[in-house]
Amino acid sequence: MYKLLLAWRYLRTRYIALASIISVTLGVGTLIVVNSVMAGFAREMHVRLHGILADIVLEGHGMDGFANPAWHIAEIRKVVGDDLQGVTAAVHVPAMINMNVRGQWLTRQVNLIGVDEATYAEVSDFRQYLLHPENQKKLSFSLREGGYGTKDHALPPSGWQYRRLRVSYERDYDQQQRLMAAAMNPGGTADKGQEPGVGSQQSGALSAPAASETPLATGPSAIPQDPFAAQNPTEVFDPAKEQFTGIILGIAIGSVRQRDGEGKVQDFFLTRPGDDVRVTFPSAGTPPKAISDLFTVVDFYESKMSEYDSGFAFVPLRKLQEMRGMIDPQTGIDAVTTIQLRLKPGADLNAVKAKLQARFPAEEFPYRIQTWRDMQGPLLAAVQMETTLLNILLFLIIAVAGFGILATFFMIVVEKTKDIGVLKALGAPSADVMSIFLSYGFSLGLVGSGVGLVGGLLFVAYINQIAQLIEFITGHEVFDPTVYYFQQIPTIVEPQTVIGVAIGATLIAVLASVLPALRAARLHPVEALRYE
Amino acid sequence: MSKLAALVDEPRVQSSKFKVQSSSATLNLEPRTLNLPSAPVLSATDLEKSYRKGKNIVPVLRGVDFAVQPGEFVAIVGQSGSGKSTLLHLLGTLDAPDAGEVHFCDQRIDNLPARQRDVLRNQKFGMIFQFYHLLPELSTLENVLIPAMIRLGVFSYWRQKREQAARAKELLEMVGLGHRLTHQPRELSGGEMQRAAIARALIAQPQLLLADEPTGNLDQKTGQEILTILRSLNRDQGLTIVMVTHDLSIARQADRIVKLVEGVVERG
Numbered sequence: 001m002y003k004l005l006l007a008w009r010y011l012r013t014r015y016i017a018l019a020s021i022i023s024v025t026l027g028v029g030t031l032i033v034v035n036s037v038m039a040g041f042a043r044e045m046h047v048r049l050h051g052i053l054a055d056i057v058l059e060g061h062g063m064d065g066f067a068n069p070a071w072h073i074a075e076i077r078k079v080v081g082d083d084l085q086g087v088t089a090a091v092h093v094p095a096m097i098n099m100n101v102r103g104q105w106l107t108r109q110v111n112l113i114g115v116d117e118a119t120y121a122e123v124s125d126f127r128q129y130l131l132h133p134e135n136q137k138k139l140s141f142s143l144r145e146g147g148y149g150t151k152d153h154a155l156p157p158s159g160w161q162y163r164r165l166r167v168s169y170e171r172d173y174d175q176q177q178r179l180m181a182a183a184m185n186p187g188g189t190a191d192k193g194q195e196p197g198v199g200s201q202q203s204g205a206l207s208a209p210a211a212s213e214t215p216l217a218t219g220p221s222a223i224p225q226d227p228f229a230a231q232n233p234t235e236v237f238d239p240a241k242e243q244f245t246g247i248i249l250g251i252a253i254g255s256v257r258q259r260d261g262e263g264k265v266q267d268f269f270l271t272r273p274g275d276d277v278r279v280t281f282p283s284a285g286t287p288p289k290a291i292s293d294l295f296t297v298v299d300f301y302e303s304k305m306s307e308y309d310s311g312f313a314f315v316p317l318r319k320l321q322e323m324r325g326m327i328d329p330q331t332g333i334d335a336v337t338t339i340q341l342r343l344k345p346g347a348d349l350n351a352v353k354a355k356l357q358a359r360f361p362a363e364e365f366p367y368r369i370q371t372w373r374d375m376q377g378p379l380l381a382a383v384q385m386e387t388t389l390l391n392i393l394l395f396l397i398i399a400v401a402g403f404g405i406l407a408t409f410f411m412i413v414v415e416k417t418k419d420i421g422v423l424k425a426l427g428a429p430s431a432d433v434m435s436i437f438l439s440y441g442f443s444l445g446l447v448g449s450g451v452g453l454v455g456g457l458l459f460v461a462y463i464n465q466i467a468q469l470i471e472f473i474t475g476h477e478v479f480d481p482t483v484y485y486f487q488q489i490p491t492i493v494e495p496q497t498v499i500g501v502a503i504g505a506t507l508i509a510v511l512a513s514v515l516p517a518l519r520a521a522r523l524h525p526v527e528a529l530r531y532e
Numbered sequence: 533m534s535k536l537a538a539l540v541d542e543p544r545v546q547s548s549k550f551k552v553q554s555s556s557a558t559l560n561l562e563p564r565t566l567n568l569p570s571a572p573v574l575s576a577t578d579l580e581k582s583y584r585k586g587k588n589i590v591p592v593l594r595g596v597d598f599a600v601q602p603g604e605f606v607a608i609v610g611q612s613g614s615g616k617s618t619l620l621h622l623l624g625t626l627d628a629p630d631a632g633e634v635h636f637c638d639q640r641i642d643n644l645p646a647r648q649r650d651v652l653r654n655q656k657f658g659m660i661f662q663f664y665h666l667l668p669e670l671s672t673l674e675n676v677l678i679p680a681m682i683r684l685g686v687f688s689y690w691r692q693k694r695e696q697a698a699r700a701k702e703l704l705e706m707v708g709l710g711h712r713l714t715h716q717p718r719e720l721s722g723g724e725m726q727r728a729a730i731a732r733a734l735i736a737q738p739q740l741l742l743a744d745e746p747t748g749n750l751d752q753k754t755g756q757e758i759l760t761i762l763r764s765l766n767r768d769q770g771l772t773i774v775m776v777t778h779d780l781s782i783a784r785q786a787d788r789i790v791k792l793v794e795g796v797v798e799r800g
Contacts, residue, residue, distance in 0.1 A: 001689040002681035009669035422665040425626055426679050426732075427654025429647055526627045529661065 002423075003432055007440040010412070011447070017440075020408040021448035023401030024505050028452025029459065031394045031501045032493075036460045038387040039497070040490030045383060048305040052312070053372040054088075054123040054340030056353055058360070060367045063093055064284045065326060065337040072339055079359045083347040086122025089336040090115050091320050095281035097253065097313060099271045105278075106270060108253050110313045112281050114320030114336075117141065123342040126314075129301040130248065131155060132273070141246030141316050143298045148273050153251075153302060156269060163274035163296075167240040244276060245319050246298035252310035254300055273297050279313070284324045284335070291323055338367075349373070398505050402512040409441065409516035420520050421528025434521035441513025445506035453502050457493065464488050571638060572599035573772050574623060574740060579632035581618055592618045594795035595632070600740070605766040605773045607783035610792035616776045617744055619792065623774065624657055624742045625649040637739075654683050658733030662745035664725040666717040666732075673713040676700040676732045683736060696735075703731040707761055723754035730761060741765070743775040747782055759785055 010017070060066050069089035076087055095112035098105050117139050121127045130136050132148050143163065149155035255267045271277060275297050282288035295315065303309055317336075321327050326335040343352060349371045356369050373380065413420070420433055459466065467478040467489060479489050576598040582591040592615040600606050610616045621627040623634060625641055634642040641652060653659070666675045680696045681689055689696070704710055707727035709720075717725055726746060733741055743762065747755030759782055765771045766787075775786060783789050791798040 001684070001686045002678055004686070005674065005681070006667070006669065013669055418663075418665060419667050422661075422667065423678070423682070424650075425624070425653060425659055425661075425665075426682060427650045427652075428682050429650045432682070524627075526621050529626075529665065 002428075003436045003439060006436050007443055010440050011443050014412060017405075017408050017412060017444055018447070020404045021401065021444050021509065023404055024398055024445065024448035024509060025452035025455065027394055027398035027401055028449045028501055028505045029456035030397075031391065032453065032456030032498055033459050033463070034390050034394065035387065035497045035501070036491040036493050037463070037489060038383070038390065039492040039494055042380075042383045042387070043492055044490045045305075045379070048303055048308075049376045049379065050372055051125040051129065051303050051305070052308050053375065055343045055349055056341040056356065056369065056371050057375065058339040058356070058367050058369050060337040062366070063282065063288070063337060065091060065335040066366055067328075067335045068333050069336045069339055075359065076339065076341065076356065079355050080341065080343070080352055083343045083352055084341060085344045086119060086342045088116050088119035088123050088340050089317070090120070090338050090340060091317060091324070091326065092337045093281050093320070093324065095279055095313065097249070098278040098280070099254070099275070101270045110250075110253060111311050112279065112320070113312055113314050114317035115314050116317045123340045126301065129303045131251070131300045131302060135299050141248070141298055143243045143246065143274060143296055148299070155300070156272060158273035160274065162272065163243075164240050166274065239276070243296040243298070244294045245296070245315060247277065247279065247295035248299045248301055248314040249277075249297055250309040250312050251300045251302040252306060253313065254297065271297055273299055279315075281324070284326050293323065395504065398508050402508040405441065405444065405509055405512040406515060409437065409513050410519070413437065413516045413520045416520070417523060417528045417531040420523050421525045421531065424523070424525035425529065430521040433523075434517045437513055437517035437520050438510060441517070442506065442510050444513075445509025448509060449502040449505035452505065453498060457498070460491050460493055463491055572635075573602045573637060574774070575599035575635045576619070576623060577633050577635075579619065579622055579634070580630045581615070581622060581627070582630060592795055593622070593629070596792070596795070596797055598623075598790060598797060600772055600774055602772055603766070603770045605763070605787045606775070606790060607786035607788070608774065608776045608790045608792060609778060609780060609783045612778060614792040615795045616778075616792050620742055620744050620774065620776045624659060625652055654679055655736050656739050658736065658738035658741045660726065660729045660733050660741070660743045660746050662748040664717070664722070664729045664749075666725055666728060668717050671714045671716060672704065672709060672720065672728050673697065673700055675717065675728060676704060676735055679732060679736045700731065700735055703734050704728065707731050721754075722750050723757055726750065726758050727761065730758070734765075739772060741771055741773045743773060745777055746775060747777065747779065755779075755782065
């Protein structure tokens with residue numbers, strides 16, 4: 001009884017000891033915050049990494065792929081059975097995209113992916129990252145009239161509306177170029193009064209692709225005046241009314257995220273739905289030949305994984321197969337480079353992978369079978385390793401705090417020498433004296449980690465507000481949305497981590513009090529009473 | 533080498549010399565022992581104790597024989613350094629003698645295991661000290677209750693909390709501190725602290741009260757008040773008291789005076 005009473009009184013009267021456990025408090029708080037934020041990041045990464053990847057991928061070794069995906073899919077259905085939710089075939093090929101940006105051709109290197117419109121949505125969350133609401137419901141490679149952009153991410157005017165305006169502008173510009181050329185030509189009959197007007201129109205047209213609002217205001221009236229539409233009604237391709245094959249670009253391919261003069265984050269679009277881009281990729285067969293064609297950008301997707309958003313472009317599978325010569329002209333059997341599977345929730349990825357590997361042994365079939373975790377292993381492992389390292393470092397901080405407690409406790413034992421002598425003279429066994437200081441250490445640890453726990457959880461709960469506050473005070477952005485595509489700092493509080501941290505910190509406080517408690521227990525009562 | 537041998541030999545020579553003297557002291561006591569009807573409640577035979585100070589071994593007690601009869605109030609007097617406090621510590625089993633025996637109610641207690649000595653100190657002996665030694669974190673009442681808390685476990689104390697608290701209050705009222713129950717020791721005067729210490733020593737209803745210079749730190753008047761309390765405890769409740777003091781005027785109020793000179797009993 002007196003043990004608890006004394007431990008409690010010491011706790012309430014020894015402020016120096018409370019000061020010594022502030023480091024425990026800080027350590028516990030920091031550990032909780034770090035773990036929550038890391039767990040939040042890890043989950044976001046999982047979701048995003050997985051978002052565009054199927055659960056299991058059969059990936060061909062070469063770019064020519066393997067033949068007869070239909071047979072494979074049938075076999076896979078047999079092997080996997082009920083666990084299978086969706087399966088699709090795709091072609092992956094490295095490619096180069098050329099975009100006309102303000103009169104210059106800009107080249108981007110991408111992974112061109114041919115996807116089956118009907119089945120691709122079954123194997124990945126790809127569809128929900130598209131920026132047109134209709135495309136999110138049903139994937140389509142045809143350009144929409146307008147309405148691009150989601151509530152998270154607004155786009156400048158895009159779609160057919162924009163395309164018509166752009167085309168009419170380009171035609172105006174061409175016409176004026178022609179007129180100017182005619183005026184310069186000595187044989188031509190040029191109207192001299194028109195020249196200044198041509199000059200000003202020309203400069204406006206040059207900047208037209210960048211400034212979209214200007215053509216919107218003047219555009220519609222320009223269409224009927226289109227000279228080519230009137231003169232050549234039999235033209236094969238009219239960009240104002242037709243589109244090339246659709247292509248969906250990652251948002252980071254078609255835009256650059258930057259800060260404007262006021263420091264606000266803004267997207268600058270290099271191209272947008274309605275523009276045409278030139279895509280160049282190798283054909284199948286040896287030696288590969290470069291194939292180049294125009295595609296119309298029909299949508300962007302934003303998975304918020306910069307690796308995907310800056311590296312992937314999607315086109316219709318059939319079209320890509322045709323262009324690359326992946327369809328046998330005689331038999332009509334096609335070839336693909338990957339087959340992707342999505343399993344039902346809760347299915348065992350590795351078990352299914354093992355079954356598939358048994359059915360399609362690597363010795364006989366020219367592809368490897370991987371789960372999405374295998375494919376993103378290094379990235380996931382890196383996050384895991386960072387978390388582990390941070391945990392070790394922070395626990396070392398708490399261990400350092402433990403030595404602070406040790407020193408403080410020795411001081412307190414020395415200070416309490418006489419009291420210890422009295423207790424022993426009154427018949428307190430050494431074990432009791434020891435347990436007074438152990439329970440004191442335990443309660444200190446409990447207070448320290450308890451305060452740290454509450455503080456850490458509060459910090460996590462209000463982390464975005466705190467980030468804003470720090471931003472406001474220092475003027476520096478804590479969480480830069482141009483680095484991560486998150487609007488807010490993601491956090492997850494894992495109860496087992498929080499409890500583990502609190503128990504660990506309390507344990508360290510108890511361990512630190514063992515030596516001083518032993519010393520107190522071993523004090524000789526006579527010498528303790530005589531101590532001045 | 534010879535110097536070292538001398539150092540080692542010296543205490544042995546001295547102790548054997550004093551053994552002879554102390555046995556004569558025992559003889560002196562004999563008639564008195566015979567006069568009393570009952571056996572001594574506490575007795576020490578041939579106690580020796582020395583302390584080590586650096587390389588030197590300093591003998592403090594050199595063969596002390598001493599006995600206390602039930603109901604007796606004995607004062608041990610002597611110069612500072614005569615070993616009177618050490619004797620009290622040995623009697624109270626706070627320390628173990630180098631040689632000799634301590635008996636309590638016909639049972640040898642100086643060689644008991646530590647746990648049993650703890651129980652003995654807690655339940656059979658009450659102790660008061662020159663510097664009171666109250667625990668500064670606790671109130672007067674809690675200080676008095678400490679021996680009871682040590683004796684009883686958490687749960688049995690919790691069950692008897694009221695009775696124990698009532699008894700502690702009763703004792704505090706008896707020593708005249710009924711109005712100071714919740715005060716911290718630092719708010720009490722020296723005399724009040726010593727009175728609280730007496731109440732603490734009595735809570736376990738001990739058979740024997742060991743007092744180490746109970747008035748040593750108090751002025752004449754307050755010291756006399758403390759002594760009056762001890763006297764009345766001895767007279768009214770028959771409590772056996774062994775008191776160590778260097779103040780002869782205090783010692784004279786005891787039933788009997790034992791004088792320690794250089795580690796041996798000079799005259800009872």
